[in-house]
Amino acid sequence: MSDESEVEKKLREERHQKGLKLNELGINPYGNGFKPEHLAGEIHAKHANDTAEQLDAAKPGYSIAGRVVSVRDFGKAGFIMVQDRTGALQVHVKKDVLGDAFALYRLLDVGDFVFVKGTAFRSKTGELTLAATEYRPLTKTLRAPPGKFSAEIKLTPEQAERVKAAVAAVTAATDAETDPVKRQKLSDDTVAAQQALMKDDPVAAKAIPQGVAKAWAEKQALHDTEERYRRRYVDLLSNQAVRETFIKRTKLVQFIRNFLDARGYLEVETPMMHPLVSGAAARPFVTHHNVYDVPLFMRIAPELYLKRLVVGGFDRVYEINRNFRNEGVSTRHNPEFTMLEFYEAYATYHDLMDLTEEMISAAAVHVTGSAQVKYGEHVINFAKGWPRIPMRQSILDRVKDLKAEDFANVEKLRAVAMRKAESPADKAAVSTMNVGEATALLFEQYVEHELINPTFITEFPVENSPLARRNDANPAITDRFELFCMGREIANAFSELNDPIDQEQRFKAQVDAKRRGQQETMDYDADYIRALEHGMPPTAGEGIGIDRLCMLLTDAQSIRDVILFPLLRPQTSK
């Protein structure tokens, strides 16, 4: 697949030859130094309400630069769409205006970058257009963009809904027809019929043919998922929706920074190469430093470093950065992923639930425009007022033959968990579980997948919370919560353990577990114990998976749709 075919070589050579011809005409096909003074978006915004007559009287002059995303040629004139980071603007090139420079336009291919100077006017069809007085090729592209570009349509949400329905009707009618000529006619007829239904809204009616064109273009855009992930630049340049997803991701991260900064948090960066494995239960990547001749572990969590900073006096800190876990890949797991971790002294996990609810509900509105966010078949309601349910209660709500007192009876818990254990290995694991482990398993089996709207689960068993503070009233549970949404864990937080003696014992338990063969355990971190001996104020800390949160806000079904360059198996030489 990755080998270049003869056809590909030919298409590439044709474009290369056009570049050579530009050279012959004295134009560097990779020239520089032409600075556009305006953006397509600002020109659209400035003249959104100007009539053709007003523009003809004012003759406003502009210069823009961008990628040519479509060409409609008329021999001695042509319309091209020039797209920059703010959108696309139509440009009209005419031989009698451009003179010799028109020969440069004749060497244009879709995908090339150009610089254009001209005056704005409205074409006969009403589209804001730049009449080129100066035309300059900037970059010759040797490969054509895949598929077809679609025009952007700017409508109110209500109009967009109506147009969408009309476009769906047209598409449904025409998809069945295989003959292209008949299909075009059928399409025109059904567009006219849909427009007739929308006489009350001329703007929306006019957008229908654009919408049909856009639907058609999207159908032909690059869909091959492998190609999209391996060559994200092609995906980005040809799929507007993909660009929007990553813009939303950036908006999300910016919002979180602003939110925490405004609350007196200090953003810091801590090591990504650790001498010890700590902060989470996961298998690390191992690397090596040559001069010190020591093994290093890519961090699986920044937790213990951030808490050292709290000891040092930075009593509100956060870090947004990459963690690395040497595990399987799936629609919800990428080996490197972005995590927000933050720590606040004198706060409890209850305070962090308030903060989390405040931050994520506001982030949802900031990024998507609404607290009700569509995700696949569901609508997630991020509006504040999220339920806070103890883990045991969430299980009792769903397993009717289990009673509160059964949580003292490990045999009973194992029996219930055994119902959902299928493989012999699972059954063996269940049969040796303690109360805490069995409780956590029951939660996974019966509860987790049902939590669609944001829900806090609290009171985690101490057995699988090696860094969390014990609850004062019940030492079997910890002052910890996890936030679930769409059946997935989004955040994990607890009041931190700051008793160095207790921490030392829990590290030892982890080391014992490793000796018993458990691979996902933490190392004994003597320096961290020493830090705690210097005193860490009572602190609560939290981690939020940014990729997974981003998935929820962008309706992404795979984590790879919100990571610009996800990890793929490297292609062999072929």
Added chain:
RNA sequence: GGGAGCGUAGCUCAAUUGGCAGAGCAAUGGACUCUUAAUCCAUAGGUUGAAGGUUCGAUUCCUUCCGCUCUCACCA
């Protein structure tokens, strides 16, 4: 690592029971100075992911390999 599915022109997709690999878009040549999926005429474009097997004949059936997707497991 286990299971299921997919891979056909640059892009999106067809191909009847195993019977001449085919369209649209993109490209090339030509016409056209207000189009917006521009239009019209013509041309060209393929190692059907790779290797092997069955067969008179394989895009189609079988085996192995490569890659991707989904799913389970591991794990947040």
